[in-house]
Every structure is written in structure tokens, then in C-alpha cells.
Amino acid sequence: MAIPKPFLTGVIGAAVSLQLLILANMSYLYGTAYRDGSRFSTMKMLYVDYDGGVVGQSVTVAYDQMRGPGFPSLHEHSQEEYPTRQDIQEAVCKGDYWGAIYSGRDASSRLAGALFSSETAEAYDNSQALGYVYSSTKYPAYSQIVSSDLIQLAQAAAGVYKQTNLTTTLSAINISDPYVAQTLLDPISFTPTDISPMNQGVRFYYNTVSMVMPIIIQFFFIMAMNGISMQNNMFDTFSARRNTILRFIISICYTFIAALVMTGYIWAFREHWAVSSGQFALTWMAIWLAMHVHFLLIDFATAVIPMPFVPFFVLTWIILNVSSTIGPFELSPGFYRIGYVFPAHSLYEILLQIWTDGCNPHLYRALPILWCEWIVGVVLFVVGMGLRTKASFKTLLSKEKSEA
Known part of the structure; x- marks a missing residue:
């Protein structure tokens, strides 16, 4: 028995379409990090020389x-601009810089004194020579790179000091003294300051996998609700207005609970992360708003896109959203700044603001974007429900005519 030609055509068409979809989506996702190593210089670091030596x-x-x-890139500024270490931390907190490094006050004179005096060497603390500041909460994978680069810079500075200064003073140093010898071997170290510590193992999931779940669970629930509504003839029994109100109420309740569940498992695996109950509530509300935006947009999509192509849309929507949070825009080609419009990016910016106690001051941009998307989503949701009811009514009429 011959295989029907329409069957073969359909299968081949579906296979080719799916591969093209995957190719396009993954090319877009991989493009966010393509040659990002050549763009690290766009990440700014602050340097303040309090030593002057x-x-x-x-x-x-x-x-x-x-x-x-x-x-x-290292940007040096004067002590007058940043009089204290707190000012440096504030600059990193505001997002002006990814990190900062500074030299300790009188670091050179203290080190010189330790090299020529046993008593001074005994009390000398090499970690006060340099210090660096960073935030491990902001894009954890990249904040680790920033921290590593700051450590490399501090270690390189110690190497430069040894090469340029110790060779000229070695003959005058009493290297038989154990304290002086220790200072000679390790003259410069550093003190790290993480202004918003986040060391739990799951921190790498917050801007990646966790941005997928708010979309996936809306899609599954909407598909289930559509099937249940059709089985119970909801679109035929209730008016468009009543269906819209009922579905909207259900969407609020469902996303409210789903956001609580997501916040719950984030908190359950927080380990020693110092976050408060107030931050829990704010996280819950931020996730709820983003989830409801996703619900409204996906619900509209399922109303206007033919059902076989809805998974194509959902997959693309997931990739677009995750691409906007997986890494900082500084390291991606300029085109990827389109990610500002996606709900996941706004959500992550708001979460960083909450989790760092304000050390990611982009709420002025992220929250209005998310609310505007919610308003647009509500309008599209109402339009989609009208189309659903209209299509169901036409189906019912055609069924009655065929039976007559």
C-alpha cells in the first residue's frame, strides 16, 4: 500500500520547518555571546589611587x-571625586562600573617601613595595600570574570612593584629577618569587597533557566484551559464578555500562585544568601507581573496563530526572552539591545534591584516597560477572546446547518 503523498509532504514540511526554526533561534541565542571575549573592554572598572606612591x-x-x-577598561579618577572607599562602593552599586580597584592610603610608605624595620614588618598587613570592589549578584557568571580580572590586576601590580623597586633596594634589606623576608616575598596583596554577596550554587540559574519557566508554565496552562473550555462548551454557553472576565480572573489567580511557587523554590535553595521577607514579597510581585504579561501575550497568540504553529511561536518567545537576560548587553552586538523590550529582561532588572537593596538602579526603566507591556497584553487578550468567541460561534452555526 502506497504512502499518501499529502502525508509525506506534511511530514517533510514539518521537519524542514522545525529545523529552520531551531537554526534561527539558536543562531540568535548563540549570537549573544559570539566573540564576547573581544568586547570585555566595554566593561568599565574604576581605579582610585589613595596612595600616590x-x-x-x-x-x-x-x-x-x-x-x-x-x-x-580601567578608568582612573582622583581622590577628590571619590574621597572614601564608600564612594567607590556607591559607584559600583549604581552600576557606573562593574568593579573597582584602589590603593590604600600611605601604602607605599608603610611597605617601605616594613622592608627596613623588623618591628614594622611584624605588624605589616599586605592586604591593606590594595582593595577591590565588585558585585557577585549582577550576572553571576560575568561578575566572576570581573572578580578574577581584578585579582589578576592586583597580582600583576605586585609583580610590577617587585620588578621595579625591590631590585634596587635588595642590598639594603635585612633578608635574614623572618618578618622582613616575608614582606619581601609577598609585599602587596588585596582586600576584596563584595557589595552584594551571592554565593549559592543555583545563582547561575536566575538569569537563564529561571527566565524560561514563567513562559513555559503559562503556555501549558493556557493549552489545558483551552481544551477544558472546548470540552465544556464555554465559548458557546457564555457570552464573550463573560468568558473574557472569567478567563482574566483565572489568569490573575493562576499567575499569582505560580509566582509564589517560583519565589518559593528560589528561597528554598538560597543557602546562606542574606535576603529578607520583604525582598521575598517584592520578588513574588515582580515575578507575578512578568508571568501575567506572558500569560496575556501567549493567550492572544493561541487565539490568532493556527494551533500547529503555536509551539513555534512559544519556542521563539522563550529564546528571545532568555537571550535578553543571559548576559550583559555590553558584551553582545548592538542589535541585541532589542532585548530591552522583552518581559524577561525587565523582570531580571527588577529582581536585581530587589536583591541588591537598590544596587541596580534601573527600576525607572524596567518597571514602566513591564507595565506598558501588561497594558498592551490586556488589550490583545480582550481582542483574542473576542476572536475565540466569534470563531466558536461560527463553528456552532455551521454544525447546526449540517445537522439540519
């Missing part, structure tokens, strides 16, 4: 040796 100069020389497209 050879230790502070060593940082500048070390950066000149490491400067390149694969290393964050």
Missing part, C-alpha cells in the same frame, strides 16, 4: 601591560 603607580603600569579588548 609606587604601589599606586604599579597598578597603572600593570594595567598598561594587560590592556586589550579581552580585559575590562
